Amino acid sequence: EAGVTQSPTHLIKTRGQQATLRCSPISGHTSVYWYQQALGLGLQFLLWYDEGEERNRGNFPPRFSGRQFPNYSSELNVNALELEDSALYLCASSLTLTSGSDEQYFGPGTRLTVT
Amino acid sequence: QKEVEQDPGPLSVPEGAIVSLNCTYSNSAFQYFMWYRQYSRKGPELLMYTYSSGNKEDGRFTAQVDKSSKYISLFIRDSQPSDSATYLCAITDNTGNQFYFGTGTSLTVIP
Numbered sequence: 001e002a003g004v005t006q007s008p009t010h011l012i013k014t015r016g017q018q019a020t021l022r023c024s025p026i027s028g029h030t031s032v033y034w035y036q037q038a039l040g041l042g043l044q045f046l047l048w049y050d051e052g053e054e055r056n057r058g059n060f061p062p063r064f065s066g067r068q069f070p071n072y073s074s075e076l077n078v079n080a081l082e083l084e085d086s087a088l089y090l091c092a093s094s095l096t097l098t099s100g101s102d103e104q105y106f107g108p109g110t111r112l113t114v115t
Numbered sequence: 116q117k118e119v120e121q122d123p124g125p126l127s128v129p130e131g132a133i134v135s136l137n138c139t140y141s142n143s144a145f146q147y148f149m150w151y152r153q154y155s156r157k158g159p160e161l162l163m164y165t166y167s168s169g170n171k172e173d174g175r176f177t178a179q180v181d182k183s184s185k186y187i188s189l190f191i192r193d194s195q196p197s198d199s200a201t202y203l204c205a206i207t208d209n210t211g212n213q214f215y216f217g218t219g220t221s222l223t224v225i226p
Binding site: 004006033035041042043045090103104105106107108109111 | 149151156157158159160161164203205214215216217218219
């Protein structure tokens with residue numbers, strides 16, 4: 001069974017540009033989560049999509065946005081990039097949350113470098 | 116107060132040692148507890164998942180939850196150099212609306 005995939009592996013942008021990161025969940029998973037892992041800060045929750053809807057977002061400015069497509073893949077967009085946006089961006093997927101919680105499975109991440 | 120606190124280490128042990136990794140959490144509503152292992156430049160992989168107090172064992176790994184103390188632990192027996200990685204604890208409540216992660220503990224097992 002294929003795991004969570006993310007693209008691109010690495011992305012280099014300059015300050016002020018926009019970045020688009022992509023994620024494909026495990027087959028059968030309908031929930032997609034996005035996290036930012038910056039050096040020394042641990043995993044910070046960004047966004048949660050389920051069944052095409054944004055269900056929750058973390059404490060990040062509106063220039064971090066995304067969407068989930070009908071096939072449950074997802075896209076994270078970061079506008080007006082700032083130097084501190086440089087981080088590893090991780091996508092995770094899980095089954096749809098119904099009466100409880102399900103494990104999240106992570107992709108390998110996209111390393112975004114803003115110069 | 117952060118939802119989850121984890122000692123960042125780093126932790127360095129000789130091969131064969133028993134490793135103890137710990138996290139504390141603040142909200143008694145949290146019910147689901149996970150441990151992830153993250154190798155350098157890789158995404159986290161799920162190691163252990165539990166939702167009740169007590170111990171859960173899987174091979175050389177044992178996850179322990181003490182809800183009364185809001186304390187979770189991961190024990191690694193007979194540690195191997197291949198166990199060298201960062202270990203993250205994660206917790207969520209029964210809605211699963213948001214997962215909270217510890218900052219991770221860096222472990223090095225020396226041959």
